[in-house]
Every structure is written in C-alpha cells, then in structure tokens.
Amino acid sequence: MRHRSGVPVPVPQPAVPADALTPTVNDPADAEREAGVARLFELHYTPMLRLAVLLGADDPENVVAEAYYQIYRRWRRLRDTAAAEAYLRSTVCNLTRMRIRHLQTARKHAVRSPDEMVASAESTALLRDDQRVLIDTLRQLPTRQREALVLRHWLGLKESEIAAAMGISSGSVKTHTARGIAALTQAMEARK
The missing domain is CATH 1.10.10.10 (Winged helix-like DNA-binding domain superfamily/Winged helix DNA-binding domain)
Known part of the structure; x- marks a missing residue:
C-alpha cells in the first residue's frame, strides 16, 4: 500500500496468525468423540427412543436428543467409553423423570377442556x-x-x-x- 506521496506504508499485521483463528478440526480427541457418539447413535438411538416412550415421556425425541448432547459434552470425562451405553440409558431415565415431574406441575395449574382428556x-x-x-x-x-x-x-x-x-x-x-x-x-x- 502506498501513501499519496508515493512512500510505501506498512500494512498492520494481525497480532494472531490467521491459521490460529480457524478451529482445529483434526484434534484426535474430537475425532474420537465424534466417532464414539456417532457409533452410539447408530446402535442405540431406537432403543433409547423406545425407552423414553415406555417411561412416559411426552416428547421422547427431545429427551433422547438431550441425552446424546449430554454424553457428547461429557465424552472426555467418561472413565470408560465402554460404559457410554449405560450412561446414555441413565441419562434418558433421568431426563424423562425430570420432564414428567415438570409436566405434572405444569398440568396442575393448566385448565383443560374435556376434549383433551379423552384418547383418540x-x-x-x-x-x-x-x-x-x-x-x-x-x-x-x-x-x-x-x-x-x-x-x-x-x-x-x-x-x-x-x-x-x-x-x-x-x-x-x-x-x-x-x-x-x-x-x-x-x-x-x-x-x-
């Protein structure tokens, strides 16, 4: 870049190199976590969804999605990744229990019409x-x-x-x- 007088003006350089600003996607721990959670999803999504339904969740897809999110966040803290299925199952149970408790409280205070109380x-x-x-x-x-x-x-x-x-x-x-x-x-x- 040149000033009006023709003298070169130095271009300010960023304090951090540009390649340091891009997220590292090749981190082996992240790759292992992604693969582990993907494997869990492939093997156990449907059984976990059925579990949430049988436990009485009104939104089983959301419960299971939240359970997978929880295990994804805590993957690095798992002592034994072989126990991930048990952790996932426990999380589905806990989340379902929490949602049912919340809905029971909310329904106590909601006014319902007679049509809503009858099954189709x-x-x-x-x-x-x-x-x-x-x-x-x-x-x-x-x-x-x-x-x-x-x-x-x-x-x-x-x-x-x-x-x-x-x-x-x-x-x-x-x-x-x-x-x-x-x-x-x-x-x-x-x-x-």
Missing part, C-alpha cells in the same frame, strides 16, 4: 382391551415402579444395571419391581 378413537381401537388395561395400569404406577419394570422386562437389564440407570440400590430395584408386578397382576386379574 383410533388409538383406542388399535389396542386390544387387555393391552389397554395393562398400559393404563403401567402409566398409573409410581414413576420408580414403572421405570424398574420397563428397564427389567422391556430392555432385559440385570438388577445392577437397573440400579445404575435409576441411581438407586439393587434392593430398591427389587422392591419397585415386585410392587409394580403386583399392581399389574391385580389390575389384570380384576378384569377376569
């Missing part, structure tokens, strides 16, 4: 009568009992895995499972 005819007709009773009873169970039953009988987890996912002891898992089964059995026998 299509969804009612699709389920056989005994399935409907079972699902209605499952929905009415306390949260911990419902979680224990879904994790045990839908996912087929062991007591220790259920305890880790729910953040409770194995003894509590046994108690919640037994009470939930008793309530479901009682509801089904009452139909006969």
Whole structure:
C-alpha cells in the first residue's frame, strides 16, 4: 500500500496468525468423540427412543436428543467409553423423570377442556382391551415402579444395571419391581 506521496506504508499485521483463528478440526480427541457418539447413535438411538416412550415421556425425541448432547459434552470425562451405553440409558431415565415431574406441575395449574382428556378413537381401537388395561395400569404406577419394570422386562437389564440407570440400590430395584408386578397382576386379574 502506498501513501499519496508515493512512500510505501506498512500494512498492520494481525497480532494472531490467521491459521490460529480457524478451529482445529483434526484434534484426535474430537475425532474420537465424534466417532464414539456417532457409533452410539447408530446402535442405540431406537432403543433409547423406545425407552423414553415406555417411561412416559411426552416428547421422547427431545429427551433422547438431550441425552446424546449430554454424553457428547461429557465424552472426555467418561472413565470408560465402554460404559457410554449405560450412561446414555441413565441419562434418558433421568431426563424423562425430570420432564414428567415438570409436566405434572405444569398440568396442575393448566385448565383443560374435556376434549383433551379423552384418547383418540383410533388409538383406542388399535389396542386390544387387555393391552389397554395393562398400559393404563403401567402409566398409573409410581414413576420408580414403572421405570424398574420397563428397564427389567422391556430392555432385559440385570438388577445392577437397573440400579445404575435409576441411581438407586439393587434392593430398591427389587422392591419397585415386585410392587409394580403386583399392581399389574391385580389390575389384570380384576378384569377376569
């Protein structure tokens, strides 16, 4: 660049080199995290979505997306990346529980019309009568009992895995499972 007088004027240089301003995408830790979370997504997205649905989430896609975001953020802090599935499952359970609690509080204060309280005819007709009773009873169970039953009988987890996912002891898992089964059995026998 030249001044009007023809004398060259030095161009100010940035204090930081231009290549330092661009984010590093070749960081091995970031690449490992991206690959790990992508692998988890491919293998476990659908089961985690079903888990959120069975636990009663009204927005299961958002719950699962939030769970994947949480594991993505904490990937470097995972002590054992092989335990990522268990961490993901636990996160889905916790997020679902938090959302249900929030919705229960919000619904207590909301005014609902009678139309909103009735299930659609299509969804009612699709389920056989005994399935409907079972699902209605499952929905009415306390949260911990419902979680224990879904994790045990839908996912087929062991007591220790259920305890880790729910953040409770194995003894509590046994108690919640037994009470939930008793309530479901009682509801089904009452139909006969």
